[in-house]
Amino acid sequence: MKSILQKDLWSITSFLENKEYNFNKENILTQLPEKFIDEAINAISSWDNYTSTPLIKLNKLNDELKFKNIYYKDEDKRFDLKSFKALGGAFAVYKIASEKKDITVSTATAGNHGRSVAWGAQRLGIKCKIFISEFVSESRAEAMRKLDAEVIRVKGNYDNSLKECIKQSKENNWEIIQDVSWEGYKEVPKLIMAGYTIMVKEILDEVKSNSITHVFLQAGVGGMAAAMIAGFAKLSKNIPKFIIVEPENADCVLQSIKNNKPTSVDIKKETVMGGMSCGDVSSIAWEILRNSSNYCLTIPDEAISTTVALLAEKRLSDEKIIAGECAVPGIIALIGSFNNKEYLDKLELNEQSNVLLFGCEGLTDNAMYQKLLNDGLQKI
Numbered sequence: 001m002k003s004i005l006q007k008d009l010w011s012i013t014s015f016l017e018n019k020e021y022n023f024n025k026e027n028i029l030t031q032l033p034e035k036f037i038d039e040a041i042n043a044i045s046s047w048d049n050y051t052s053t054p055l056i057k058l059n060k061l062n063d064e065l066k067f068k069n070i071y072y073k074d075e076d077k078r079f080d081l082k083s084f085k086a087l088g089g090a091f092a093v094y095k096i097a098s099e100k101k102d103i104t105v106s107t108a109t110a111g112n113h114g115r116s117v118a119w120g121a122q123r124l125g126i127k128c129k130i131f132i133s134e135f136v137s138e139s140r141a142e143a144m145r146k147l148d149a150e151v152i153r154v155k156g157n158y159d160n161s162l163k164e165c166i167k168q169s170k171e172n173n174w175e176i177i178q179d180v181s182w183e184g185y186k187e188v189p190k191l192i193m194a195g196y197t198i199m200v201k202e203i204l205d206e207v208k209s210n211s212i213t214h215v216f217l218q219a220g221v222g223g224m225a226a227a228m229i230a231g232f233a234k235l236s237k238n239i240p241k242f243i244i245v246e247p248e249n250a251d252c253v254l255q256s257i258k259n260n261k262p263t264s265v266d267i268k269k270e271t272v273m274g275g276m277s278c279g280d281v282s283s284i285a286w287e288i289l290r291n292s293s294n295y296c297l298t299i300p301d302e303a304i305s306t307t308v309a310l311l312a313e314k315r316l317s318d319e320k321i322i323a324g325e326c327a328v329p330g331i332i333a334l335i336g337s338f339n340n341k342e343y344l345d346k347l348e349l350n351e352q353s354n355v356l357l358f359g360c361e362g363l364t365d366n367a368m369y370q371k372l373l374n375d376g377l378q379k380i
Helices: 024-030 034-045 057-066 085-099 112-124 139-144 158-172 187-196 199-207 223-235 253-259 283-292 304-312 329-338 341-347 366-379
Strands: 016-018 053-056 071-073 104-109 125-135 150-154 213-220 242-247 293-299 353-357
Touching: 016 341, 016 353, 024 223, 024 304, 034 085, 034 199, 034 223, 053 150, 053 199, 057 071, 057 329, 071 199, 085 104, 085 112, 085 187, 104 112, 104 158, 112 125, 112 304, 112 329, 125 158, 139 150, 139 366, 150 158, 150 223, 187 199, 187 223, 187 283, 199 213, 213 223, 213 329, 223 242, 223 283, 242 253, 242 329, 253 283, 253 293, 304 329, 304 366, 329 341, 329 353
Parallel strands: 071 353, 104 125, 125 150, 213 242, 213 353, 242 293
Antiparallel strands: 016 293, 053 071
């Protein structure tokens, strides 16, 4: 294990301290109102087959890093969708459908969010249109078709699929269920983010001492990261440090924090972390992240397959963990920080640290997972 941790593989390509950090609970819960959070938690916890997902201690990894605890929230066990995204899109569909009848819902997705919207629509017998880019795997598309959604593939990247979704939805009067916000489109993304916050409740129900000191948060458009911060603002007695983790080629949150304004990123090379390949931060997420995230990090793709394999081989914990490509960036960022004393000191990571990581997806794309696993097994 030690030789693996010491490899150059565990690298951080950018590290940025947020000079504008000023955590304000009231401001955060203005952006994501407490009533939305309460309604989402109450609704989702009443759904059939709802159970809290496991909070696993990565004890073998911690034997090397020497922190107090490293917790991993395993969203592979979330309903049958194997991703935290099951919470947000489905809740938004549920909420919108309770207010409007005979609707068709639509969304653009890299995979997991679309499955949630499709699943939510299927549960209620609603028609669903899903827009995906040319880079989304056919297995992900087929998973959405199996949930009775019509899948529409668009040439170009995620941003192209979103533009086409908006265009056709306006033409056909479809209800867009999107996890990114823009001018005039705010409420649905808030509902989606509110759905995610049940993860914080589940974690704090298990870690009753409210002792989490550091939270590593993956960011695509920033919705999950901002939702977790809002969840801690509402539900936790203490506020940990929040560290945003992004792919080096899709670092819209880091660039926005750096420039102190929403900043678009031109994604010239697609990352293997497809669900995090986003060029623009959600405007609602930005209003939370701009002052409430302590640090931003970016990582390359190289360690993704290695980390997937280490989890599958029980090398980081006492049990096998099935983790998709977007589940492991927090682990990579944590090890990368451990291997850089400057970063370790700035983050104040030490033997008293209780670190929380989000394994935000499991086996959502079997072909991708097998490829990453095979590649990773060759490296370890």
